[in-house]
Every structure is written in C-alpha cells, then in structure tokens.
Amino acid sequence: MDSFVLQKGIVLIEINGVFLLVADQEGRKYCNYIKVINETGAFIWNQLKDHRSLDEIVSNIQDEYEILDSYHIRKDVNAFIQLLKEGNYIA
Amino acid sequence: MARNYYQLVCADLPIAYQFIYQDTIQYFKGYIVESDDIAQINISLTNAYLEDNRWLVNADEKSESFLEFQALMLKTGNSLLSHNRALFHGVALLWNNYAWLITAPSGTGKTTQLRHWKRLLKKDVTIINGDKPALECKDDGTVWVYSSPWRGKEKYGHPNIKAKLGGIIILEQAKYNDMKPLAAEDAVIPLYVEFVSMPETTEQIENQAEILRSVLKSVPVWKLKNLGDEDSAILAINTLKTYYGWNNG
Structure with missing residues (x-):
C-alpha cells in the first residue's frame, strides 16, 4: 500500500478561502516559505496528513465532492502528489 | 562596562x-x-x-x-x-483620525505616494511610519497602527502616534490611474507577503493568519493601479473621501 510522509514544519492555513502551505523554520530548510494551493489540494493535503493511501484519498474525494469518475480523480491526485514531491513537501 | x-x-x-x-x-x-x-x-x-x-x-x-x-x-x-501584533511592510499615514496603510513590494512607489499625500494634504496628514509600522488586533475587532523603529532610509515617522486602521491601499504600477475595492480573497496573498516575519513555529504561522483574517474583517482594501503621479494620489484621496462620506468636510 502506498503511503506518503509529509515534510515536517509545513502548516496548511486558510484565510478567506485562500489556502496556503506555509513553512516554519524547520520546513524552510526543504520547502519554499509559501505555496498557494486550491481547495481540493487542501483536502488532499489533510488526507495525506491523516496517512490515507492513494485509494482512500480517491474514494474520499468521490464522497466529498460527489464525483463518480475515479479515473480522473486518481490522475489529478497523482499530479498534485507529484507537485508536492517536486517541492519537497513529501519527504 | x-x-x-x-x-x-x-x-x-x-x-x-x-x-x-x-x-x-x-x-x-x-x-x-x-x-x-x-x-x-x-x-x-x-x-x-x-x-x-x-x-x-x-x-x-x-x-x-x-x-x-x-x-x-x-x-x-x-x-x-x-x-496579536505584527510588523507590516508599508507606509502608515494618519488622516481624518484614521490610519491608512499603503503597501506594495519594495520599489513600487510607496514613498512617492506618501510624498504626494503630504504635498496635497499638508498638515492634515501625518506620517506614522514610512516603512514598517506595527499593527495590533484588539479584542473588539479593531486594528490599530503604531510606529516602529524601522522607518526606512528616509526615517519618516513618529514614535508616539497610534490610530485605528481605516483602510489599506495596495499599489500596483500601471500606465493609467485606477482605484477599485479589492475582494478580501484577492487581498490575501498581496497582504500576507508584506508581513515582516519569517515565522519560526506553527503557532506563529497560525497567529499571523489570524491577524490577517482580523485585518480583512476590520477594514476595506483597495487596489490602486497608478502612474506614480500626483493625480494618482488625488484619485486615492477622493476615493476614500467618497467611501467614507467626507466629501463635504
């Protein structure tokens, strides 16, 4: 089962509907200070934080947003996870 | 010693x-x-x-x-x-008993705007701080602006002035002058990056977010696209006067 380890020192904050990943002193050793993500990205981030697997994340997005098409969700989640890996947000 | x-x-x-x-x-x-x-x-x-x-x-x-x-x-x-306080990158002015923050990335014309306001409003405007004023979010939901020792190279500002925040103007260089209200969600990023901080802990990050939420709840924000000329300052002053109904004052 695939699982992901998030970088330490990264905080997800929401201000007036804007979602930001903000790095503290420890997190800035590996990641940019601020990264803007969208609401779905924030949902996925929280799923990763709760140690959900890819299958669980896809299933939970289907439930949360009432979407039937799991193929495209899986593709989008993979793309977001790849983005996080490239930014060192996933260790 | x-x-x-x-x-x-x-x-x-x-x-x-x-x-x-x-x-x-x-x-x-x-x-x-x-x-x-x-x-x-x-x-x-x-x-x-x-x-x-x-x-x-x-x-x-x-x-x-x-x-x-x-x-x-x-x-x-x-x-x-x-x-519940922060240092913020911008110019803070006192005018009509309220503090006004003019903010933008360095080199975008904050000090030029400040000089226009001073020339146009003369003694009616006082510079609270020319570079890094301090903000305080009070329990009653108001935001107050103070000076700080970090006043920029021109050292504009006075130690003992404080005022309730009236509004924030975000400057953007343009080939024309235009001032419009900015929705809170559109103001989040341009204001967040102007906090003078590099939070060391999760608590500091969350506190900074809470301060910005309070600021956005407390006062309106405008975007001033401008040429950097005196007309842009006149536009800003008249826009605020109209918004607050001070045209007859």
Whole structure:
C-alpha cells in the first residue's frame, strides 16, 4: 500500500478561502516559505496528513465532492502528489 | 562596562532588547524608554542568527550594527505574532483620525505616494511610519497602527502616534490611474507577503493568519493601479473621501 510522509514544519492555513502551505523554520530548510494551493489540494493535503493511501484519498474525494469518475480523480491526485514531491513537501 | 540592554515600547508592548553591538542603539533613537514595566518580550540575537539573516542587508553593507538592527526587525516581527501584533511592510499615514496603510513590494512607489499625500494634504496628514509600522488586533475587532523603529532610509515617522486602521491601499504600477475595492480573497496573498516575519513555529504561522483574517474583517482594501503621479494620489484621496462620506468636510 502506498503511503506518503509529509515534510515536517509545513502548516496548511486558510484565510478567506485562500489556502496556503506555509513553512516554519524547520520546513524552510526543504520547502519554499509559501505555496498557494486550491481547495481540493487542501483536502488532499489533510488526507495525506491523516496517512490515507492513494485509494482512500480517491474514494474520499468521490464522497466529498460527489464525483463518480475515479479515473480522473486518481490522475489529478497523482499530479498534485507529484507537485508536492517536486517541492519537497513529501519527504 | 557599557550598557547594551534597553527597553522600548512597540505597539503598546514593552520589549527588552540586548544588543550584540553597542552602536546598534543609534538606530533606536527616540524609541527607547526608561521604564519599570516588565517587558512582555525579551529579544537578543546570536552571531549565528546574524549570519543566517545577512540577506536582510545589501552585500556591500559594512556595518554589523545595521545588520543587527535589521535582524532585530525580523525577530521582533516574529515575536509580536504571539501578542496579536505584527510588523507590516508599508507606509502608515494618519488622516481624518484614521490610519491608512499603503503597501506594495519594495520599489513600487510607496514613498512617492506618501510624498504626494503630504504635498496635497499638508498638515492634515501625518506620517506614522514610512516603512514598517506595527499593527495590533484588539479584542473588539479593531486594528490599530503604531510606529516602529524601522522607518526606512528616509526615517519618516513618529514614535508616539497610534490610530485605528481605516483602510489599506495596495499599489500596483500601471500606465493609467485606477482605484477599485479589492475582494478580501484577492487581498490575501498581496497582504500576507508584506508581513515582516519569517515565522519560526506553527503557532506563529497560525497567529499571523489570524491577524490577517482580523485585518480583512476590520477594514476595506483597495487596489490602486497608478502612474506614480500626483493625480494618482488625488484619485486615492477622493476615493476614500467618497467611501467614507467626507466629501463635504
């Protein structure tokens, strides 16, 4: 089962509907200070934080947003996870 | 032995500083107080912290005390976050009993705008701080603006002025002048990046977010696309007058 380890020192904050990943002193050793993500990205981030697997994340997005098409969700989640890996947000 | 321990009041909060370099005190003139109040924040730096933050000064900067002054700004900005306060990058003006923040990335024309306002409004406007004013979010939902020792190279500002925040103007260079209200969600990023801080902890990050939420809840924000000319300042002043119904005053 695939699982992901998030970088330490990264905080997800929401201000007036804007979602930001903000790095503290420890997190800035590996990641940019601020990264803007969208609401779905924030949902996925929280799923990763709760140690959900890819299958669980896809299933939970289907439930949360009432979407039937799991193929495209899986593709989008993979793309977001790849983005996080490239930014060192996933260790 | 020369003294290197001083206290100042920033945003109504007593802060104690212990300097590495004795001549760092020169940058705090007018802000040091002789007080028996117990400091709410104690700040001292290490040489390692100075080295880590050398990016705060130009590469050709020779003065280590100026580096310490700038590094103290960052440390102060971080520390204030735990007290519902923050240092903010922008110009703070007092006009019609309210404080107005004009903010933008460096080199975008804040000081030019400030000079236009001063020329147009003369004694009706007072500069609270020309570069890094302090903000305080009070329990009643209001946001107050204070000066700080970090006033920019022109050293505009007065230590003892504070006022309730009336609104924020975000400057953007353009080939025309136009001023429009900005939705709160569109103001989040341009304002977030102007906080003078590099939060060290999760708590500081969350506190900074809460301060920005309070600011956005408390006052309107405008975007002023401008040429940097006097007409842009006239447009800004007239827009605020209309918004607050001060046209007849």
